[in-house]
Amino acid sequence: KSIKVFSKDKKEPLGDLYGLFFEDLNHAADGGLYAELVQNRSFEFDPIDRSDYHALTAWEKVERGEAEVTISVEDSFPLHENNPNYLTLKTKKVGDGAGILNTGFNSGIPLKKDEFYHFSFFARVDQAEKKTLTISLESKEGVLHASEELSLHSSEWKKYSLTLQCKSDDQSARLILTTNQTGTIYMDMVSLFPAKTFMDRENGLRSDIAQILADLKPKFMRFPGGCLVHDGSLDERARDSMYRWKNTIGDTEKRPSRRNNWKYNQTLGLGYYEYFLFCEDIGAKPIPVLPAGYDPHHHRIVPLENLQPWIDDALDLIEFANGNVSTTWGKIRSELGHPEPFGLEYLGIGNEEVGEPFFERYEYFHRAIKEKHPDIKLINSSGPFAAGGEYDRGWDSAKKNQSDLVDEHYYQSPEWFLAHYHRYDDFKRDEPKVFLGEYASWGNTYYNAIAEAAFMTGLEKNAHAVGLACYAPMLCNVDYINWEPNLIYFNNHQVFGTANYYVQKLFMHHQGDYTLKTESTGLSASEPPSIPTIGGQIKLIGEQSKAEYYKITLTNLETGEVKECPNALVENGIELLLGELHSKHYRLSFKARKLEGTRGFKVMFGEKDNQKLFWEIGGWQNQDSVISSM
């Protein structure tokens, strides 16, 4: 009802406080920021990536009129060992057009009138044969937008390319390759890029998505992900290998595509070199995150005696980013087209890998990196927010090793954000700083955005302790959702920012000079008027699911009373009633585990018939999760 300002403090400089977090989930890269328009361009999709995938996903035969073709995927004479599959097109009858087509992402390939598109592919034909191939862009209904011919003559793999100009707008076109000769054509890496990419980069990024990110003016970008970084096998040559940065640079046809833990195929066409370039293009400091040789989801651990190659990956990455051209990795960067260093300042080791194997390995990374590169700011990991336990171990490890920053993550209700405005008030200036590497309230409403904004004023107020912060996740293709909410949504031709996006933008663009100390009556930061009164019961509800909860504690924050609830198995809508709630402020903390083969579950919090979604774990999460709330 009234707010009184009674003092103002000069604000601590915010440094690099606000930035971005990029993870390839929700098709953020392939079918998203990465401008490639062909889906499954190298015929590497595999049921290992996703059960309904196969090597011909997004490809169809074209048999017009009397045409007759067979298409198969073979691997006996590959373009590169990292890219084993290729397509064999055998034409028996040419009819009115024999070949293949690609359906792109979303509803199809988006095309704009008068714009240019670069087509390229690798092909070979049987010895002494010559073949003509027509490359066309057509609507779903067969209306021709553009067409050019290529003459194929090499019996060795050879790259061919041409440019097509499109006659009309179409958001769901097809790329079609047809021949009017019988015989066999082998092909791989069939690619189509818009000629206009962000900053006109080759193998570049989709302009509209890159631009909406650049418009934020972020100070940094954390990449290539969260769980994506540590999920996978320890064998770097395996299909389901952990994310290893060296697999992601150089010629795209030599990059092995991989099973992304978000259950799709990741081409790695958008790799470390492209991430560094993008950061440079938008004026953001790069913050790569490397795995520490420990996959907490599947409990795969690199034995300590084999850890050196993983540490070398970190040292080589620093050299790749910062070394001059006389160094091994600086030279590689230069050959890729960037002789100047990228100026790496920060490096993250691990993402949410709380657990002893991680902290044990972190020390080896820390020592080796600081010895060679004392100026690199190292980021330790404290995992998802919880009342204590593993979370504190992240901080203990950071303090012991003198990490520069600690990566904290939390996804919580808007009320939680409002109530935790003071979270960093007591954090000390001379201890590791906070890198709030992932945070979001559960939703994209104005209320969510405003709760986040209120919380962010708490980050700014404590800039002595909070070094970096980025909302998560950032990008989501509306037809391939793994996780919600997100900052920015897009389809194959449109992109828009959420209310939360505009809050981030506001804070990134405008940073005040003073913090005003205020007193208010009628409302306070932790008691917004729109929060429904908490009363009645608190429930954990399994929704078509089976989930296990344990270590459930409910703390009444007004009286300090702690209630320990029985461990429980929740199945198919059965409610677990934790008891009557009479105060306004509680902290609920527990661990939950979604059991095999189930879709997800929700936790409801509130009045019996007026329940409020408090936390939701969707089908994506099959590991332990720790949450808490007031």
Ligand code: AHR
């Ligand atoms: O942002 C989505 C996921 O949330 C990240 O991959 C992970 O770090 C966290 O659990």
